[in-house]
Amino acid sequence: MKIGITCHPTYGGSGVVATELGIELAACGHQVHFITYSQPFRLTGREQGIFYHEVPVSNYPLFEYPPYDLALASRTAEVAEYYELDILHVHYAIPHSVSALLARQMLAARGRHLPFVTTLHGTDITLVGLDRSYLPITQFAIEESDGVTSISQYLRERTVKEFKIKRDIEVIPNFVNCDFYVPLTDEDRRQKRTRYAAPDEKILIHLSNFRPVKRVTDTVEIFARVVEKVPAHLLLVGDGPDRSAAEWIVHKKGIQERVHFLGKQDSVNELLPLADLMLMPSELESFGLAALEAMACRVPSIATQVGGVPELIEDGVNGRLFPVGGVDAMAAAAVELLRNPDQLDTMATAARQTAQQRFCSTKIIPKYEQYYERVLERAGNGAKTGAAAEPVSPSS
Ligand code: GMT
16 A cells, blocks of 8 residues: 555654554555655654655745645645555644645545545644634544544543544554564663663653643652652653753752753663653543553553553553552552562563553554555545545536
8 A cells, every 4th residue: 555644743642653653554565655844753764665755834924824734735635646645644633634634625626536544642632622723623624534543442432522523433552563662681771771870779761742741740759759768760751841840840859860851862662671660640641652662661650540541551460550640659659669579570571461462563553454444445435525536627
């Protein structure tokens, strides 16, 4: 298949999923075309079977807000035509599903049908989509998509309820490449940890885009309580709006020697396996991809019982779950695990098993391939919307 993919290419879970999906699909022999304003950050640009098409956005002074959505629609239609795309897969409803809809209509007018699949990731529904100004158009684009998937059962239910969606939404959970996100050998791990911690010290890690929804400041509060009882270091991977608030707490508490702000990192698969525990105290996670990536590296999470997280983490088995803001309880749980290596080891093994048995890319990618085939079959049997099914000539 020739598959177009559009996503937010900068740091964020939906961009990561879209990019990893493109890489996996290309490895399965499909031709993948990314269409975005910059190259997705996990792509090297040298992958076999992957092509990147930049969307130039006009900065004409008249436009206080450059119309990216239109530029994207226009470029998508061009790429679909020139490279004969079979299907387009857009990640994050806003604005991508609307641009896809426009591109589909433009192509239909030229007698070509480009079915598109929208994957819902989380804040496109829970935050952005519920802003009244975006709601009607998001609702419309979801209903008009040729296929819609959501990354968790929770997000599917929330979308149906809050957007009053009547169409089918297929749940295809996020995935991790279990051959790329792997635990290190004991010797390798021991040696690489020395960069951040002494041999008798523990390592905790947090990975996010430091948006308020991630509660990075809670991460620091939890760590500050842990380090009072267990010698440890905290690796903070990522960057974003709440970084300076987190830095301020670190300095106020005088733990700056123990907290390492690593900024945005490309190879998180090299950092995650160094840790003993992941901290993910988010206000909301529709899935919690960072926790899954850590689990694949044999690192369980102390997380919040929100959104789709319980679909991934079973409390007490492959991680721990707590109410939002429960920093004391989360710190106590971390201390208990760090002081009980056997308990932590059992949980780490279960975490890796969960990743391998339920969320490994080898299990999830075929679900996307089958879903594309179903969408294409449906489109071939008389495309879904009037505009797409009955192409109109440019002059009509
Ligand atoms: O909200 C974010 O931090 C980023 C956002 C995104 O779309 O980039 O993440 C969402 O998608 C991820 C990948 O599917 C999920 O793992 C995250 O749980 C989800 N975030 C929220 O629901 C808050």
